Amino acid sequence: xxxxxxxxxxxxxxxxxxxxxxxxxxxxxxxxxxxxxxxxxxxxxxxxxxxxxxxxxxxxxxxxxxxxxxxxxxxxxxxxxxxxxxxxxxxxxxxxxxxxxxxxxxxxxxxxxxxxxxxxxxxxxxxxxxxxxxxxxxxxxxxxxxxxxxxxxxxxxxxxxxxxxxxxxxxxxxxxxxxxxxxxxxxxxxxxxxxxxxxxxxxxxxxxxxxxxxxxxxxxxxxxxxxxxxxxxxxxxxxxxxxxxxxxxxxxxxxxxxxxxxxxxxxxxxxxxxxxxxxxxxxxxxxxxxxxxxxxxxxxxxxxxxxxxxxxxxxxxxxxxxxxxxxxxxxxxxxxxxxxxxxxxxxxxxx
Amino acid sequence: xxxxxxxxxxxxxxxxxxxxxxxxxxxxxxxxxxxxxxxxxxxxxxxxxxxxxxxxxxxxxxxxxxxxxxxxxxxxxxxxxxxxxxxxxxxxxxxxxxxxxxxxxxxxxxxxxxxxxxxxxxxxxxxxxxxxxxxxxxxxxxxxxxxxxxxxxxxxxxxxxxxxxxxxxxxxxxxxxxxxxxxxxxxxxxxxxxxxxxxxxxxxxxxxxxxxxxxxxxxxxxxxxxxxxxxxxxxxxxxxxxxxxxxxxxxxxxxxxxxxxxxxxxxxxxxxxxxxxxxxxxxxxxxxxxxxxxxxxxxxxxxxxxxxxxxxxxxxxxxxxxxxxxxxxxxxxxxxxxxxxxxxxxxxxxxxxxxxxxxxxxxxxxxxxxxxxxxxxxxxxxxxxxxxxxxxxxxxxxxxxxxxxxxxxxxxxxxxxxxxxxxxxxxxxxxxxxxxxxxxxxxxxxxxxxxxxxxxxxxxxxxxxxxxxxxxxxxxxxxxxxxxxxxxxxxxxxxxxxxxxxxxxxxxxxxxxxxxxxxxxxxxxxxxxxxxxxxxxxxxxxxxxxxxxxxxxxxxxxxxxxxxxxxxxxxxxxxxxxxxxxxxxxxxxxxxxxxxxxxxxxxxxxxxxxxxxxxxx
Numbered sequence: 001x002x003x004x005x006x007x008x009x010x011x012x013x014x015x016x017x018x019x020x021x022x023x024x025x026x027x028x029x030x031x032x033x034x035x036x037x038x039x040x041x042x043x044x045x046x047x048x049x050x051x052x053x054x055x056x057x058x059x060x061x062x063x064x065x066x067x068x069x070x071x072x073x074x075x076x077x078x079x080x081x082x083x084x085x086x087x088x089x090x091x092x093x094x095x096x097x098x099x100x101x102x103x104x105x106x107x108x109x110x111x112x113x114x115x116x117x118x119x120x121x122x123x124x125x126x127x128x129x130x131x132x133x134x135x136x137x138x139x140x141x142x143x144x145x146x147x148x149x150x151x152x153x154x155x156x157x158x159x160x161x162x163x164x165x166x167x168x169x170x171x172x173x174x175x176x177x178x179x180x181x182x183x184x185x186x187x188x189x190x191x192x193x194x195x196x197x198x199x200x201x202x203x204x205x206x207x208x209x210x211x212x213x214x215x216x217x218x219x220x221x222x223x224x225x226x227x228x229x230x231x232x233x234x235x236x237x238x239x240x241x242x243x244x245x246x247x248x249x250x251x252x253x254x255x256x257x258x259x260x261x262x263x264x265x266x267x268x269x270x271x272x273x274x275x276x277x278x279x280x281x282x283x284x285x286x287x288x289x290x291x292x293x294x295x296x297x298x299x300x301x302x303x304x305x306x307x308x309x310x311x312x313x314x315x316x317x318x319x320x321x322x323x324x325x326x327x328x329x330x331x332x333x334x335x336x337x338x339x340x341x342x343x344x345x346x347x348x349x350x351x
Numbered sequence: 352x353x354x355x356x357x358x359x360x361x362x363x364x365x366x367x368x369x370x371x372x373x374x375x376x377x378x379x380x381x382x383x384x385x386x387x388x389x390x391x392x393x394x395x396x397x398x399x400x401x402x403x404x405x406x407x408x409x410x411x412x413x414x415x416x417x418x419x420x421x422x423x424x425x426x427x428x429x430x431x432x433x434x435x436x437x438x439x440x441x442x443x444x445x446x447x448x449x450x451x452x453x454x455x456x457x458x459x460x461x462x463x464x465x466x467x468x469x470x471x472x473x474x475x476x477x478x479x480x481x482x483x484x485x486x487x488x489x490x491x492x493x494x495x496x497x498x499x500x501x502x503x504x505x506x507x508x509x510x511x512x513x514x515x516x517x518x519x520x521x522x523x524x525x526x527x528x529x530x531x532x533x534x535x536x537x538x539x540x541x542x543x544x545x546x547x548x549x550x551x552x553x554x555x556x557x558x559x560x561x562x563x564x565x566x567x568x569x570x571x572x573x574x575x576x577x578x579x580x581x582x583x584x585x586x587x588x589x590x591x592x593x594x595x596x597x598x599x600x601x602x603x604x605x606x607x608x609x610x611x612x613x614x615x616x617x618x619x620x621x622x623x624x625x626x627x628x629x630x631x632x633x634x635x636x637x638x639x640x641x642x643x644x645x646x647x648x649x650x651x652x653x654x655x656x657x658x659x660x661x662x663x664x665x666x667x668x669x670x671x672x673x674x675x676x677x678x679x680x681x682x683x684x685x686x687x688x689x690x691x692x693x694x695x696x697x698x699x700x701x702x703x704x705x706x707x708x709x710x711x712x713x714x715x716x717x718x719x720x721x722x723x724x725x726x727x728x729x730x731x732x733x734x735x736x737x738x739x740x741x742x743x744x745x746x747x748x749x750x751x752x753x754x755x756x757x758x759x760x761x762x763x764x765x766x767x768x769x770x771x772x773x774x775x776x777x778x779x780x781x782x783x784x785x786x787x788x789x790x791x792x793x794x795x796x797x798x799x800x801x802x803x804x805x806x807x808x809x810x811x812x813x814x815x816x817x818x819x820x821x822x823x824x825x826x827x828x829x830x831x832x833x834x835x836x837x838x839x840x841x842x843x844x845x846x847x848x849x850x851x852x853x854x855x856x857x858x859x860x861x862x863x864x865x866x867x868x869x870x871x872x873x874x875x876x877x878x879x880x881x882x883x884x885x886x887x888x889x890x891x892x893x894x895x896x897x898x899x900x901x902x903x904x905x906x907x908x909x910x911x912x913x914x915x916x917x918x919x920x921x922x923x924x925x926x927x928x929x930x931x932x933x934x935x936x937x938x939x940x941x942x943x944x945x946x947x948x949x950x951x952x953x954x955x956x957x958x959x960x961x962x963x964x965x966x967x968x
Contacts, residue, residue, distance in 0.1 A: 058807040061648075074812055074824070081803035082812035083647060085640065086666050092595075092637035096644025096652065097803070099593045099628040104648075104804050122640070125633040324624040328592035329649035329802065331626055333769050336590040338616050340763040346584065346612070347760055350574035351400075 018054040026051045028075040033068060038190035038216030038231075039138045043075045045193050046107065046136070049200040050077060053248075060105045061097055065090040065119060068145055068218075069111030069138035088119025091126035094133055095317070101327040102318050105204060106133035112153040113143050116171045120152070123173075127180040127209050132316040134203040134210045137173050138190070140218040141229035148221035159226030173213045175294050178287055178309055184210035185290075185309040189234050190217065192305070198246040198273070199307060205246075207268040208316045215303060234303060240278045241293070242306035247272040265310055275307055284309050373403050373428030375562040376435050377512060379442040380452045381505070384416030387444070390505035391422040393526060394512060395755060399575055400522045402567040404430040407575065407755030408948060413600065413693045419448045426516075426564055432721065432756060432872030436950040439562050440515070442508050444486075450474055461560060463511060465504070482556055484511050489547045494540070503544040510548025517559035519566070520549065572760050578751035579655075581722035581761070582681055583608025585729025586653055587616065587627075590769055591679070593652040595630045595641035597660065600693045601749040602683040605655040635663035639678065643667060646677045647813065649802040651733050651769070653679035658687045658700045661707060661744075668742050669708025670815040672838070675789070675798065677736035677772070679729075680744045683752040686946045695946030696749035698868055701922035704744050705896055711835065715743045715845050716896040720853075720871035721751060723758035724894075730767065731850060737772035739845050740800060748917070750869045750948040773799045780806040788813075788822035789834055796840030842897060849895035852902050856889050863889035863905070864958070865938075866915040867923050870949050874915055877954035886962065888913075896926060903931040906938070911965070913958055915941045917949055 014022040026047045031040050050060065060080035062073035066087035073082045085093045090108050098106055115123045115137050126135070141154040150158075153173070154166040177185050184206040186199040196214065203210035215234050217223050223230045228237075249270035263275040263284075275284060283289050290309045297304045324331070338346070377394070381387035395407045406425040412418035425435050443452040443464045456462055458478040464470065466483025475481070490503045513523060523545055524538075531537040552558055583605050586594070596606045606629065613627045628645075632638035638654045645652035656664065661682055671678050686692035687699045704716055717732055719725045725747055736743040773793075780786060780801065788811040789798045798820075801809030811822045819830040820837065853871075855878075866874045871892050878888055891905045891912075906912055906927070916923040921940035927933040941957045943949045 056807075058810055059804050061803050079807045079810045081801075081810050082814075083644070084812065084814040084816065085643075086670050086815060089636060089640045089667065092632065092640025093644035093647070095630065095637070096593060096595060096641030096646075097648040098644070099595075099630060099641065100645040100648035100650035100652065101802075101804055121633050122637055125637065129630075318628075321628055322623065322625050323628055324619060324622070324626055327648075328626065328628060329645075331592060333590045336592070336617070336626065337588045337763070339765050342616065343584075343588070343761055343763045347574050347576075350576045 017051055019056060021051070021057075023047060023051045025079070026057065026077050028073070028078045031072070031075045033071070034220045036219040037068070038140060038214070038218070039069055039072050040075070041190040041193065042136065042138055042196070042214050042216055043072050045196040045200055047076050048193070048197050049204060052197075053201055053204060055105055055204070059103065060107065061094075063090045063094045063097070063106060063108040065110055065114040067111040067114045067143070069109055070114055072109050072138070088114050088117070089122055090114070091119065091122035091131070091135075095126060095129065095131055098131060098133065098317065100329040102132070102323075103327050107204065108133055108135045110135065110137050112137060112139045112141060112151040112173075116152040116173060120171070124176070124180055127177055127182045127211075129317045130181070130183055130208045130314055130320065132208055132318070134200065134206070134212065136200070136212045136214060138216040139173065139213055139229070140216050140222055141227070142218050142222040144218050144221060155228040158228040159224070161221060161224055165226070172294070172298065173211060174308055175291055177211045178291050178294070181314070182211050182309070183208035183311040183314050184307075186211065186307045187213045187215070187303070187305045189215045189238055189303075189305060191231060191235065195240065195243060195305065198244045201246040202244060202267070202273045202307065205267045205269055205271050206310070207312070208314060237301055238303035238305050240306045241282050241304050241308065242278060242284060243276045244307050245274045245276070247274060265312060267312060273307070278306070285311065370561040372563060372565045373426055373567060375426045375439045375516065375564070376423065376437055377426070377440045377442065377516070378421055378423045378438040378452070378455065379508070380419065380421050380445045380448050382445050382447070383412060383414060383418050383420040385505065386502045387420070387422070387505045390509050391424070393506070393523065394509045394518070395424050396526055396575070397513070397518050397523045398424065398426055398564055399570050399757070400526065401519055401564060402570050403428060403564055404569050404757050405575065405755075406432060406434060406757070408434050408750075409754055410947070411694050419445050428567060428569065430569055430757070431876045431951070433876055434948050434950050436952045440512070440560070442512065444508065453479075461515070463508065463515070482515070482552070484508070484548060484551050486511075486548065489551065490544065493543060493547060503540065506541050506544035507548035510545035511552040513545065514549045514552035514558045515556070515560050517563040517565070520545070570757065573757050574760050575755050575757050576722045577604070577753055577755055578719065578722040578725040578747050579605035579683060579753060580608040582655070582725040582729055582745065582747065582752075584612055584761075585726040586679075587612045588763055589651060589730035589733040591651040591653050591733065592626065593628050593630070593641070593645035593650045594654065595632050595638040595645070595652070596654050596656065597632050597635045597638045599635075599657045599660050601685055601753050602655040602657045602660075602681060604753065605681055605683065635660040636667065639664040639667040639680070642678045642680075643671050643676050646736070647803075649774075651679075651737070653681065653733075655681040655683065657683050657685050658703070659690070661700055661703055665707045666709075668714065669710055669712045671742045672708065672712045672714065673710070674813050674815055675740040675800070676813070677740055678742040679732045679736050680742060682744055682746050684746060684748040692946050694749070696869070696917065696948055697944055697946060698746070698748055698870075698917040699919075699922070699944070700746065701867075701916075701918065701926060704746060705926055713842060715739060715741060715849060717743065717745045717850065718868040718894050719745060719747055719751065720868055720892060720894070721758055722756045723761065725751065726761050728850065730769070734770040735845070735848060738770050738797070738848065739841060740772060740797060741841070746868065748869050754948070773797055775799050775801050775809060777806045780808040783808070786811065787820065789818060789820045789837075791820070791837050791840065795844045796837050796842070797844060846897040846899060849897065849899065851899055852894055852905070853892040854890070854901060854905055856905070856908075857887065860887045860889045861909060862911040862913070863891060863909045864913045864915055864954070865891045865893070865906070867893050870915050870917065873949040873951045874954055876951035877958070880951060880955050881958060886958065888958070893923070896930065898927065898931045902927075903933065906933045909937065911939055912937050913939050913941050913961065915943070915949070915954055917943050919944045
């Protein structure tokens with residue numbers, strides 16, 4: 001494998017964002033994933049989302065574990081700090097980094113092996129802490145780097161290229177996150193950029209733990225007939241339960257929505273996401289009904305996508321701990337202990 | 352049946368005693384969960400307040416309630432800091448262990464027991480004095496409520512011991528007043544219980560015993576503290592802002608201490624907001640991951656753990672070594688392997704910490720010898736971790752961490768400035784053309800690092816996969832090896848930066864003792880005792896790994912070096928051979944690994960044995 005820098009020549013007429021940066025400025029090195037890999041589409045969606053959100057590249061931290069998905073942070077926003085940690089442990093590193101510096105935008109990219117097998121414990125506990133981050137799972141049902149073993153998200157009956165069909169219950173990241181109290185849960189498909197980009201934007205701006213589970217087919221090991229994570233299977237069985245538009249705080253909500261179908265949700269920074277419900281019965285603010293809906297559609301063999309659940313009211317990790325607003329890493333040392341005079345007083349009880 | 356005229360027995364054996372002042376070991380056997388800890392603390396503190404040095408050791412079960420537990424107070428006018436391997440006065444409050452406790456008393460010693468209930472006549476020794484005090488009966492008569500009676504029974508034995516050893520009741524009273532400042536009625540009831548035991552002992556037995564306590568002036572300017580508390584305090588003073596941990600005996604009280612100190616000194620008085628984050632992780636793997644994330648983002652961050660935690664953290668420790676991320680890990684060692692004996696002490700993680708993780712890794716270790724060093728080595732650990740951009744492990748043990756040590760009062764240098772190491776700020780990054788993460792600019796093996804969110808030029812990709820000195824991914828042999836070799840240069844830099852060993856050297860001695868950590872007190876006491884037998888030995892206590900040149904020279908200068916450590920496999924000896932190529936024929940292992948703290952008697956005996964062997968050969 002090689003490390004290829006992209007040429008930094010860009011067309012002068014490329015659109016610039018509010019920071020004067022073009023989309024090229026949000027790119028990374030050339031991907032070394034297989035041609036047609038769903039993950040590259042997710043990378044493109046991330047670039048688009050971050051570009052449109054006018055995030056300063058160096059104010060962003062790209063976190064990952066191990067696996068095909070976890071390589072992708074190298075492929076977007078070169079000027080953001082990246083942390084490619086050990087297998088399944090991205091959530092803990094992100095928790096610590098966020099504890100130290102809450103001013104950064106944290107985006108974690110993981111896979112179904114990284115998050116649902118070796119790292120399921122850390123995935124679960126980051127949610128419980130309502131860690132303020134955007135957590136993307138590039139979900140393809142197989143292990144790519146070790147050549148095609150089933151992952152924990154493989155559906156019952158899904159067939160591998162060789163050998164027996166999967167017989168074990170899959171772990172669904174979305175309903176798992178729902179049961180654990182994640183405050184922003186979305187699912188999408190790498191082949192549906194129109195839906196995916198606003199979902200990632202909402203996830204990045206959400207205050208708290210935002211999960212985006214992206215069905216991202218593995219062209220090499222899991223895109224064949226009989227696989228339930230292939231492009232064709234996903235296209236056939238996935239359906240939008242909500243569509244969302246992401247509105248910057250400065251923009252007006254221009255689109256018109258039919259009453260009952262549209263639901264604006266204001267994020268903590270003043271941004272608004274407007275949910276357009278495809279299914280009028282769906283209530284993305286109710287954990288119980290969202291859970292029931294997801295289960296029913298799953299049992300019917302469907303892949304429900306869209307913003308599945310959102311709660312902007314729960315406190316995130318720092319608020320729960322009662323921390324100062326200044327990032328802990330930036331506190332001046334002087335105020336961090338009571339000096340020798342204080343030490344004398346502290347020791348009174350040990351005399 | 353108990354002795355009907357106990358004082359006669361006292362008088363009978365008294366002739367055998369040598370009167371000893373301020374040299375007595377009291378061991379108190381109770382049942383855990385009965386509140387005896389505060390009573391024992393009261394006794395220990397009272398003696399300390401009389402100006403007499405004390406050593407307090409807990410021998411406790413891995414259990415919450417109902418199992419035997421012991422507290423041992425060594426009164427040592429000479430100011431030794433290790434345990435003595437004897438019991439002069441046993442306070443046998445636990446029927447479960449009565450027989451064993453009685454057997455532990457030295458011939459000519461004393462056993463105090465609750466004579467409310469009869470003892471079996473089988474349980475007797477005619478070479479010790481039995482002192483029966485009806486503690487339960489007296490407390491049942493004077494106090495209401497089951498819980499209160501149990502607690503007061505503990506306080507009452509303190510009163511009895513105070514009478515037997517001649518502990519000043521005014522000092523006891525003053526301590527009670529300090530402890531229960533806001534609750535006057537508790538001072539009164541506790542004092543009443545003290546009086547019950549005290550008066551009964553005085554009325555029924557000749558007090559004081561030939562072993563007694565007498566006021567001295569040797570504890571002025573000193574405190575009694577455990578190592579975990581001192582380390583937690585040290586972490587706060589060092590400016591740690593993020594602590595992540597998974598509770599594990601015997602390290603838990605370290606984070607408890609950090610939390611308590613921070614709750615007092617790290618809260619903004621106006622907003623009530625905190626300048627620290629303590630995250631209780633889901634396991635040790637996550638705890639160290641959090642520490643790395645926080646350190647990477649620029650906070651001083653640490654985790655306290657014990658041996659099993661190190662096993663779980665190892666993958667990340669190797670990552671931090673290779674990706675060069677600071678981390679401070681306190682390992683309060685306990686008995687292994689596996690779950691081992693969680694409430695017993697050992698120094699059994701030396702090798703697993705020195706080389707934690709797969710691949711070629713080696714880690715900087717610090718070995719505090721007592722709580723004072725737990726305190727002052729804490730800022731040193733953070734400074735080294737950030738200067739060297741690598742994990743630094745503080746290896747204490749249960750003996751240091753959870754027992755009560757007398758140490759000189761702690762001092763803080765208000766001029767201390769944390770060494771944050773080679774971190775490029777926004778201005779420096781603005782000036783340079785391009786930043787390369789793993790370039791050895793200064794020739795000391797330490798590259799420059801940047802923190803996220805500071806400057807666009809500072810961005811780099813942190814990875815545990817093969818990387819070049821510029822920070823890029825690589826699978827190229829030469830590029831990979833270049834970085835791995837540079838890490839050895841850094842190792843040599845570390846050797847010069849770590850705390851120097853404590854060395855006592857006289858050219859007249861051809862042999863020496865070399866030890867580590869909590870072995871210090873016992874070895875120093877052993878040196879005194881051996882000297883009395885005309886065996887003169889030099890002394891070296893290593894305080895860090897890698898070992899300094901001074902340690903190498905020390906070994907070179909001796910014919911025999913007794914390496915005293917608390918594990919089965921001579922791990923310190925192995926590290927000496929491995930790291931500084933010490934001549935293994937010279938290094939004689941003296942190994943103590945039964946889970947109890949080391950004591951001088953063991954060292955003396957083993958040294959004399961080895962000398963005898965040498966002479967026979």
